[in-house]
Amino acid sequence: MSKFGVLVMGPAGAGKSTFCTALIQHLQNNKRPCYYVNLDPAAEEFAFEPDIDIKDLISLEDVMEEMSLGPNGGLIYCFEFLLENLDFLTDPLEEVTDEYLIIFDMPGQIELYTHVPILPNLVKHLMRGSLNINMCAAYLLESTFIIDRPKFFAGTLSAMSAMLMLEMPHVNILSKMDLVKGRVAKRDLKRFLNPDADLVDEDPSWRPGKDQEELEEGRTDGDPASTKNVMAGTSFYRLNKAVAQLIDDFSMVSFLKLDAQDEDSVGAVLSYIDDAIQYHEAQEPKEPRDDIDTNIIESAMGD
Numbered sequence: 001m002s003k004f005g006v007l008v009m010g011p012a013g014a015g016k017s018t019f020c021t022a023l024i025q026h027l028q029n030n031k032r033p034c035y036y037v038n039l040d041p042a043a044e045e046f047a048f049e050p051d052i053d054i055k056d057l058i059s060l061e062d063v064m065e066e067m068s069l070g071p072n073g074g075l076i077y078c079f080e081f082l083l084e085n086l087d088f089l090t091d092p093l094e095e096v097t098d099e100y101l102i103i104f105d106m107p108g109q110i111e112l113y114t115h116v117p118i119l120p121n122l123v124k125h126l127m128r129g130s131l132n133i134n135m136c137a138a139y140l141l142e143s144t145f146i147i148d149r150p151k152f153f154a155g156t157l158s159a160m161s162a163m164l165m166l167e168m169p170h171v172n173i174l175s176k177m178d179l180v181k182g183r184v185a186k187r188d189l190k191r192f193l194n195p196d197a198d199l200v201d202e203d204p205s206w207r208p209g210k211d212q213e214e215l216e217e218g219r220t221d222g223d224p225a226s227t228k229n230v231m232a233g234t235s236f237y238r239l240n241k242a243v244a245q246l247i248d249d250f251s252m253v254s255f256l257k258l259d260a261q262d263e264d265s266v267g268a269v270l271s272y273i274d275d276a277i278q279y280h281e282a283q284e285p286k287e288p289r290d291d292i293d294t295n296i297i298e299s300a301m302g303d
């Protein structure tokens with residue numbers, strides 16, 4: 001028997017816990033069972049009480065105090081401790097049946113996904129062995145990043161890095177879409193959903209061509225500070241362009257839109273998660289699936 005799970009990840013404040021809450025609410029509204037696992041040892045308040053809470057094993061606050069560690073070192077200590085005491089997580093998960101969607105709410109420190117091999121190890125234990133959970137990652141990036149294009153591409157690079165580190169199906173999500181409604185043209189938004197390197201050239205806050213020309217022709221005002229600014233600006237532009245081009249060339253990252261307050265939007269993202277983990281294929285045929293609303297699925301694709 002398979003089990004099914006989603007690892008909700010992303011930078012601090014991306015909206016992970018809000019998405020978990022919205023997802024649980026949506027599953028409950030649709031009479032689907034879910035199992036909520038909090039793996040953030042610093043999380044304090046929950047709209048739904050977790051079925052497993054890492055804080056019952058170890059809390060970041062205690063680790064920081066007792067081991068004299070900072071928040072990032074403390075978090076890594078907590079995850080190493082979890083890996084040494086994996087029964088805490090795996091024993092209760094053994095009992096979870098294939099109808100459940102197991103939701104893992106992760107901490108926001110992206111070092112966990114990009115720098116150290118702790119999370120890949122944890123994922124291997126969950127996906128292989130006796131648990132055999134069909135898992136995908138839901139990587140959230142805040143949609144307001146698209147207002148600042150270098151920030152958006154840096155965030156997209158972190159999503160790509162997590163995809164490469166974790167080697168599992170990924171559903172990338174631009175969260176908090178309600179905050180950019182009306183601020184970005186629909187046509188432009190589609191280019192962020194499938195990141196397009198030319199967005200860097202068209203960034204209204206950059207004048208790379210003009211700055212570069214001025215520098216080459218010695219037309220800066222002669223002030224060394226101003227020349228340095230132009231040079232730094234040009235290098236920053238080149239770096240951003242190279243990062244964006246890398247992302248574009250790999251064609252690995254595309255985003256779904258999410259407004260956690262909108263149940264249709266949550267349902268659309270869930271459809272992609274279900275597809276990635278092949279949830280429906282494993283369920284007993286209960287009733288015909290012509291109930292799926294294709295309009296909802298299209299709404300996440302940017303139409």
Ligand SMILES: Nc1nc2c(ncn2[C@@H]2O[C@H](COP(=O)(O)OP(=O)(O)OP(=O)(O)O)[C@@H](O)[C@H]2O)c(=O)[nH]1
Pocket residue numbers: 010011012013014015016017018019040107108109175176177178179258259260261
């Ligand atoms: N407008 C808007 N705000 C949101 C949305 N989702 C989350 N927020 C807000 O964003 C802030 C951070 O949300 P969280 O869900 O706590 O984010 P997180 O990723 O779990 O944060 P960490 O656990 O600290 O990494 C909160 O103030 C939320 O109310 C959304 O869809 N729209």
